[in-house]
Amino acid sequence: MSARRTVASGGTIGMLGGGQLGRMTAMAAARLGYRTHVFTPEADSPCAQVSAAQTVAGYDDRDALARFAQACDVVTLEWENIPVDTVAFLAGLVPVHPGAGVLAVTQDRALEKGFVNRQGVATAPWRPAGSAAEAVAAASELGLPAILKTARLGYDGKGQVRLAPGDDVAAAWSALGGVDCVLEGFVDFACEVSVVVARGQDGALAAYPAVENRHRDGILARTLAPASLDPALLAEAEAVARRLVEALDLVGVLAVEMFVTRGGRVLVNELAPRPHNSGHWTIDACATSQFEQLVRAVCGLPLGAPEAHSDAVMDNLIGLEAERWPELAASPGACLHLYGKAQARPGRKMGHVTRLFPKGQAGR
Template sequence: MNAALPPNATIGIVGGGQLGRMSAMAAARLGYRAHVLTPEEDSPAAQVSASVTIGDYEDVAALRRFAEAVDVITFEFENVSAEGLDLLASLRPVRPSPDALRVSQDRVLEKSFVNANGVPTAPWQAVEDVASLRDAAARLGFPCILKTTRLGYDGKGQALLRGPADVAPAYADLDPKPLILEGFVDFGAEISVVVARGLDGSVSVFDTVENRHREHILDLTLAPAPIPEALAAGAQEIAAKLAGALGLVGLLAVEMFVDATGRVLVNEIAPRPHNSGHWTIDACPASQFELHVRAVAGLPLPAATRHSDAVMKNLVGPEETALWPTVLATPGLIPHLYGKSEARPGRKMGHVTRLFPRGALPGAHGIAAALGPLATSFRMDPE
């Protein structure tokens, strides 16, 4: 199927979280119906979708029912098994392709792919057992970061190794195996780029943004990244190149470090909408979610332009969620809530965007002031 999906067609979204919710809302605006596959009753995505299949991602019958109910399949959650992906792809067009998903599911395949395209990462080594971990640590030096190759998110499935005494306990703790060891990058900034690639190979790249994490969870995104223009442009080129090399149809988010010497290193890639692209809903004529839906539906891609500068602040856990009424009462804060019933610690419940005229993104103090009630709940280095 190479033709554009007609209005009222159904886009199947694997995953029921907030990325699926915002994709479904963008799909609705373009005249499509969303059908969500999720194991969860009352998921954020299903709340705003035309229909839902409740079932496990590995349940063959559920995957089949889901696929047969939709016209094209995409993802907000990419950890479906190889067999599951093959089954989906045998029934409907799957965008991005199972091959692109497999690369990003596994940190070893991912880093091999990135390096094979001439793009640097942190130094890394695959770890099969404790002995190979000791070898890898001797080569990469301490501190270093041990990670599961699969299923990690928000810093889960990783451990910082400060010295030889940390090796054996960290190896025993981390699951599932196998693992990967990465050299520790003493980064000056974490940045990311979201790129959309259409069915016709055309590419639209959003501006490079800076991301600040708290306890390994994204806290703040600054758009555009306050870094030198050449670095920001270099990061965009990397993202476009990797999307092309994957033959991607859909969105690719590329997380990167700017190291102490000003080099851009790729940390990880995700072939789906990304938390660091939420600012695009309010600061761009076409958001990452619209570009996602357009790419998956075979529609033309508009340029990923930005009409405003923006700061995006995540609302994480019970404390920040408790500020919701105050957020609503604060002029200038653009509120987004995801429909989750329980605000557990570390859970992303919503986000807030604050816009500034293009070129007028303030420094730390200005951002703190502009975030009003949320200013106290984030850390930023002094200017």
């Protein structure tokens, strides 16, 4: 662990990616007196709307990246699929957290699952499927039902297909684009949970309580904080997140998505080295949100307290659901967050709303 490098208030944080996670990080940064400079190929991005500066350019534009680095004291990201070469180039000019090594692991499902397993942490059974023949062999070994997923770029239910007994595995692999995939064996899980953990430059850790996530059409619809599970399972989920963030040597925040099986096992599903949708509730229910923790970590400040002062239920506003904003804005106790996106599309996250409850009394 290298020495802590502190960015003083008034400094500039570079943000790779212009989405809502960057937007909420920029708003948290402003509370601590920092400016945000966003780098994104997208004009009028949600993050740019609340940032002090923006660079609109491709992630392969080295001249633009160099100018961006010169304007920033530290760089972070809100999307784990920023090209590794981009992050490596910037790291030669300005501190970047998390680094290219972290992204190289978390951008590829096969590398990620192999990494998790090497830490002694369980996942669903899986096999690489880099060809139609490998996919067929993996299905023969693991059995069906199973899920075939692209190794890279899939999210919110995209880039994957469920396979039932009798399905044509080779055709499914081709339908996903004929790219590297992984096949995951069927898991009979009781619920899905996630833990967001922050890690500072000095190695200090701060983990938020495990939460339960409920999905609709492959997209997170609701998060219940905290998860209503046996305390031993909650402690195990948090311990897994702590182990993985340390093994990655990550500075920033890491979200660890996990399955809890009906038999009481905790299995890691995915890692996200950035703020996570399931952590949005921390803005309203914790003294230090996941977004402020990211700012604190990358700027070399002490991490804040992750404890919740209230239970919370967070609902995503997806597509046209955001048109309910007048009703939600008038609803007592509803904490409404809209992302400034101009156009609602099916499956697009337009905002979220969080409702707080006294500890132990969340309405579920």
